[in-house]
Amino acid sequence: MGGMACLRICIERGARESAVEGVTPAKIDKTSSAYIEAHWPPPRRYGRVAPGAYVLVDPHADYLDGEELRNMAQELQLRLFGTQGRDDLCMLTFEGDEEQVLKFSTLGEDELLAMRGGKPPPPEGRTRLIRGDGVQELAPWGSTPRKVADKPKVEAPTPIHLGWRGVYNLGSQKFESSEIMVVRKSGAPEPQDDNEFAEHDLLAFDRAVAALEADPSLKAWVGVRMWSVVRAGIRDAYQARLTALSPSVRERMAAVIYEVPRDLPFSAIAPLRDLVLPNFARVDLRVHDAGFYCQAVPEGLAHGVVLQLEGDDEKSRLLKIHRFLSDRKVYATRRLRQGLAGVRNARELELARRMGANTVKGPFISGLFATPVTEQEAPIDELPLAV
Numbered sequence: 001m002g003g004m005a006c007l008r009i010c011i012e013r014g015a016r017e018s019a020v021e022g023v024t025p026a027k028i029d030k031t032s033s034a035y036i037e038a039h040w041p042p043p044r045r046y047g048r049v050a051p052g053a054y055v056l057v058d059p060h061a062d063y064l065d066g067e068e069l070r071n072m073a074q075e076l077q078l079r080l081f082g083t084q085g086r087d088d089l090c091m092l093t094f095e096g097d098e099e100q101v102l103k104f105s106t107l108g109e110d111e112l113l114a115m116r117g118g119k120p121p122p123p124e125g126r127t128r129l130i131r132g133d134g135v136q137e138l139a140p141w142g143s144t145p146r147k148v149a150d151k152p153k154v155e156a157p158t159p160i161h162l163g164w165r166g167v168y169n170l171g172s173q174k175f176e177s178s179e180i181m182v183v184r185k186s187g188a189p190e191p192q193d194d195n196e197f198a199e200h201d202l203l204a205f206d207r208a209v210a211a212l213e214a215d216p217s218l219k220a221w222v223g224v225r226m227w228s229v230v231r232a233g234i235r236d237a238y239q240a241r242l243t244a245l246s247p248s249v250r251e252r253m254a255a256v257i258y259e260v261p262r263d264l265p266f267s268a269i270a271p272l273r274d275l276v277l278p279n280f281a282r283v284d285l286r287v288h289d290a291g292f293y294c295q296a297v298p299e300g301l302a303h304g305v306v307l308q309l310e311g312d313d314e315k316s317r318l319l320k321i322h323r324f325l326s327d328r329k330v331y332a333t334r335r336l337r338q339g340l341a342g343v344r345n346a347r348e349l350e351l352a353r354r355m356g357a358n359t360v361k362g363p364f365i366s367g368l369f370a371t372p373v374t375e376q377e378a379p380i381d382e383l384p385l386a387v
Contacts, residue, residue, distance in 0.1 A: 004370070005064050005095040006104045007036075007054045008112055009076070028052060031079050033214070039072065047371025048214045049207065053105045055370040056093075063095055066128065066135040073130040090116050092138075096125025099183060102161045102370050160203055166366030166373035166385055167221060167339075170353050173380055177219035178373035179256065179361065180204045180211075197225045198234045205241060211372050212249045218372050219252045221284075226259050229271040242279040254282035256306060262289040264296045272301055286341065290323035294331055304337030304358065309348070318351060325355035353380065 009032055029051055036054060040046045045057040058064060069091075077089045090113055094104040104122060111119075115138060121127035127138040161183040166175040182200045184190075191197045201223055208220045228234045245253070255276055260268075264285070277283055277300075284304040285297070294305060307324045309317050321340060331338050340352050343362035352360050366373060366385040378385055 004058075004098070004101055005056050005093045006049075006101045006370070007056055007069075008090075008092050008094075008104070008107070009052045009054075010090045010109045010112055028080065032076060035072065035076060035079070045371070048211070049102075049105045049371060050210060052109075055101060055105065057370075063126070064093065069093060069128070069130045070133075070135050074133075091130040092116070092121075093128050093130060094122065094125055096122075098163065098368060098370060099161055099185075100124045102163060102183065103159060105370070106159070106161075160200055162204055162207055163368040163370065164372045165361055165368055167359055167361045168365045168378070168383070169359055170357055170380070172377075174375065174377040175366070175373050175385065176359070176375060177221060177254065178366075178369070179221035179223070180208045180372070181223060183368065194227060194231060194234055198228050198237060201225060201228065202237060202241065208253065209241075209245070209249055212252055213246075215372075216248065216252075217374065219254070219281075219375065220372060221254045221256050223286075224255045224257050224276065226257050226265075226268055226272075229257075229275055230265070230268050235271060235275065239275060242275065245279060250279060251281050253280055254284070255280040256284045256286050257302075258286040258308075260285045260287050260292075262287070262291065263293050269298060269301065273298070277301065284337075284339065290320040292324075294327070294334055294336055297334065297336070299334065302336065304339055305331065306339040306341050306359070309340060309342035309344070309362070314345070314347070317348060321348060321351050321357075322355065325352070325357055328356050349380070349383070 009028060011028070029048070032052070032054070033048055036046050036056070040056060043059055045059075047055050049055055056064065073089065073091045076091070080089065092112055092115060094101060096104075100122065104125075115121045115127065116129055121138045129136040129138055162180055163183040164178045164180050166178045168174070169176045182204060191200060205222050205224075208222045212218050212220055224238070229238060257272065257276065272283070282303045283301070284306050285292075285302050286306045286308050288308050288310065290307055292305060292307075297305075307320065309320065311317060324340075325338060328338060337358040338356075339359035339361075340348070340357050341361050343349055343352065343360045344364045346364070349360060349364060364384050366383075373385065
C-alpha cells in the first residue's frame with residue numbers, strides 16, 4: 001500500500017474562524033493545496049478531506065520522509081506569515097491504517113493544539129509534530145495507550161468514519177466516479193433510528209460537497225436513505241443543504257437511494273421527484289431484492305437500479321446476480337442502468353460482465369480510500385484498484 005498519512009494544518013493562536021495577521025482559513029487552504037500539489041507529484045497522491053486536512057499517499061515508501069515534511073512546514077510558514085511569524089503554524093502528521101488516518105482527519109483544532117502543548121496523541125499509529133526547524137516524534141508505531149486514573153468514564157458518541165470506494169463502468173473499463181460511505185468495523189451496530197441514519201448521511205454529504213468544491217474534476221455518489229426524504233422532519237435538513245448547492249457541484253454529484261423495498265412505495269415518489277431528482281446529476285435506487293419490480297418506477301424518476309449483494313454463501317450471491325441481470329431487457333426498455341454493489345470476487349465480476357451489468361463496486365473492484373477516486377481507465381484484469 002505504501003505510506004499513508006493525514007496532514008493537519010491549523011493556526012496556533014485562536015480558532016479557525018478568526019484571522020491571524022490577515023491569514024484566514026481560506027488562505028491557509030489555498031496556499032497549502034497549491035504547495036502540496038506542486039511538491040507531491042504522481043504517482044504520489046493527495047486529497048483535501050476537510051479544511052486544513054490532507055491525506056498524503058506515497059505508494060513507493062513505507063512511511064513519509066521527515067526531512068521533506070520539515071521543508072514543507074518551513075515553506076508554508078514563510079509563505080503564510082513571512083519572516084515576522086516564528087511558529088504560528090501548527091502542523092502534525094499521523095501515519096497508520098486507513099481507519100485511524102480517517103479518524104485523525106476529523107479531530108478538532110483544539111485537540112491538535114493540545115497535542116502540540118504536550119497532550120498525548122492517538123496511540124494506534126505514528127504522530128509527528130512538524131516544525132520548520134525539525135520533526136518531533138509524539139507517538140512512535142505501536143505505542144501503548146496512556147492510562148487515565150481517578151476520572152469517571154463518560155460515554156462518548158461513536159465516532160463516524162468515512163471512506164471512498166470507486167464506481168467502475170464495465171463497458172468503458174474505467175472508474176467513472178466514487179461513492180462516499182460510512183466505514184463500520186465488522187460487527188459494529190447499524191444506526192437504530194431515523195435521526196442517526198440522517199446524521200451519518202448528512203456528514204458524508206457535507207464531506208462530498210467539500211471534496212467537489214476543492215477539485216472541479218471530481219464526481220461523487222452520496223447515499224440518501226429513502227425514508228429520510230419521505231419523512232418531513234428529516235427531509236427539511238436535506239432541503240436546506242440541497243438549496244445551498246452551487247450548480248458546479250450539483251452537476252457532478254449523484255445520489256444512490258438506499259433501503260428501497262421490492263415495490264417502490266407510492267409515498268416515496270413525490271419526494272424523490274420533487275426534492276432529489278432536481279438536485280442531483282443522477283439518481284440510482286439501491287435494492288436488496290434481485291426481483292425488484294422496476295415497472296413501479298415512474299419514467300424519469302431514476303437513472304438506474306443497483307443490487308446490493310449480501311451474505312457469505314457464494315452460490316446464493318451468484319444466483320441473485322443472475323436473477324437480477326436476467327431482466328436486462330425490461331430495465332433497458334425503461335431506460336434504467338443496472339449495477340451491482342458489494343462485488344467481492346472474480347466469479348461475481350465475470351458474471352456481471354458477461355450478463356451486461358453497467359457498473360460494479362465493492363472490495364474486489366476498489367479498495368477503500370481516504371480520498372475520492374478520480375476518473376481513470378483501469379483494465380478489468382487489473383482490478384481491484386489498490387489503495
